[in-house]
Amino acid sequence: MKRLWLWRGVVLPALLALMVWPAGAAQGPEAWERPGENIALGKSYTLVPRPNYALCRDDGDRTQLTDGQYTVGYFWTQQTTVGWSGGGQTRIVIDLGQVEPIVGVSFHTAAGRAEVRWPRSLLLFVSDDGETWWRAGDLVKLDRGPEPPADTYATRRYWTNQLATRGRYVAVVMVPTGSYAFCDEIEVYRGDQAFLTRPREGRAVADIDAAITALRFEEDVRAEAEALRERLGAARIAAGQKTRIQTMLDQAVVNLNEIEGVGGNERAIWPYGKAHEKLLAVQAALWRAEGRPALQAWAGSCWDPLLPWQAPERTAAANIDLVMMRNEVRSAAINITNANDAAQRLKVTFAGLPGSPKPEWIRVRQTVWTPAKPSSRAPEGVEQPRVAGSALPDAPDGVVTVPGGTTGQVWLSLDTSAVPAGDYRGRVELT
Template sequence: MISLPLLLASLLASAPAGPPVNLALGKPYRLRPRPNYSHCTDPGDAAQLTDGVLSKGYFWTRKETVGWVRANPVLITLDLGRVETIGGLSFRTAFGTAGVLPPEAIFVFAGSDGKSWRCLGDLAVSSNAGGKTPLDHPYQVHTYKSMKIRGRGRYVLVAVVPRGAFVFCDEIEVYRGRKSAHAGAEGPLVKNVKAWIHRRKVTRAYENRLQADLKRILSAAEEADAETQQEIRSRAARLERRVPGDAAGLPKNFRSLVPSTALHARILALHAPVLRARGIEKLTAWHTNRYAPLDYLALPPKGPAPRLEVFLMRGEYRAEVLNLTNPGDKPREARLSIRGLPGGPAPAWIQASQVLFIDTASRNPVADPLPLAHRGPRGWTVTVPAGLTRQVWFTFHPERVP
């Protein structure tokens, strides 16, 4: 015989859970900066993110949508009215065409006074955990949702970091959590959210760059012999484990050059045995068009030593380039000198610059900075990192040359 209380408890335990309670429904919020995308901005933006009404049709042309262009980050601060236990959050947006990309991050913070915050997580990461990351294309309406965003607070700050120029949203929901299951963020208090986000963007970009370079080198190593592959994989695994800790210790004046740190240089040096396996045994000089895109993990073409030709009159400026690839396991200094022209090994009317690579917000490193190469009495000296290609840019400007 089963008692009535036990029967009721059993029935309640087996009953399907209802939809989560949306604590944000109808609640006020503050937007920084103000929405400014002309096709959807209207006075209703002050209430549309928590009104429960979803956009229908082309997302960023509907008045139910709130939109920003060239705003980074977008800060949305919701007031739940009282301190609540938070058990999840969702953010509905769209992307996939017209240059609109998925957000880089959707950081969620909670606090009791609207001034000090604790980060509850990145909704863009938490929502995609265990599933497929949304693609950049085609056009799609997508809801980032996670029940792993947990904490307590009256105020919820949603900080959207765009990957591109646009941010769009038509609804944000904050779900009530169970007090017994509360597992809020235990990180330090954040006073300056923008500064915190900037720091996180830098460390994440650094981690992404190192992971991307590791992936490319491991892929290139597949064409090497089995022993070389095993050596590279073993070293790569050890270096990869150091990436998170190295990212956390980046200095405030960090610059995203390639390589940017000692760890990054060691990762890129894994490309050296790949080059040797491809037959590049010594420092190799080769040539490309000076305006052609250059890859720092490029494989030099086979052929004779390059010949540089420059045609110009007195007073004109012209430029030409030389690429140097280092298959060694350590950085290599190369001395470059001129023979047969007026002015000696390093004529004053010729300037040599090292072409450096720098990472970008789009995660595509570009060859752009041109610091001057060291000039000495016997020529110029340039440093070629292990496993990489370094380009040297020569600028010619003869004025009083016989």
């Protein structure tokens, strides 16, 4: 009896808490006028990953998102809702049966209680054949509905009637803000027949994963562009120069939807294609307007934070002092700020040190800029950089490349086991 009593004593309060509905939870969605015929009604779809939220999971999850039935009651405890937990992206692909003109999409969900938050993004993609996809926008940004209440339980319909596209397949990729995601109905609205022959905008992508990756990089670069806009606004330069660089920035931002998500050697390193290079050229122009030299080398630290748009102080030192023991390996860093529009290839050699110009006991590596995921432990409201340096690649033949409008870093690893004890003075030459 004691074991049974303890079990009930733990579980019963949790069940009671779940059944306390917020005000208005028993109501269904508000009445509204659709922007067109719902051509997704009754259509089949696929879900990746499978729904896994236990309180609303059932066999009906395979049909409930297009059955025309909206949830009545506390959203994530009803069988008419489809839900996920774990915080990962969710992909819903609806098959309309044939290529259709599309003017809009709606997505009905709920949040505001029990750590359920509104989605960060609802990415839309369309395809005629399910293989080649086209971006149609982010429903969170396109939404024409009222803003949701803060920290208050509510249902909400994200919707737009601003699309002018077509496709047989419509994909909705839900990017959650927290650990949970829920939906009870998705609608797709028929558009004008002229949409069937209108030229598509943007670039086609081979699959949705590639499209999502490109969007991630584009989002990072757009945040970078806004930070550059703030630096330009605060810069102490002539008004005419500021206006000219502002125009350059506006033109560069227009092309950011062409961000490719890969850089040199088809890897995710800066710059992410030609559109990104044009944005970095704006930073280079700002540095030149501030009177900085086209190239500047300055002593860095292997361990201190460094960002690609970080420029040296006017009095930054250019010398490196190392005190090392025998048979020790230690690193040093040289930062290089490139205020040219184009990338600069520089050969690293040495003078005055044993084995110069290419000492075998000094290993030359180059820092490259790669995407970084913001930390979940950072203080709220603190802007985090979305890029980090990696000093993994060796510099082939001592040649390093610094993209235009960035600060790069040369990483030197010195191994004293190969040289006798002594006091050595020399130069690092960049040519």
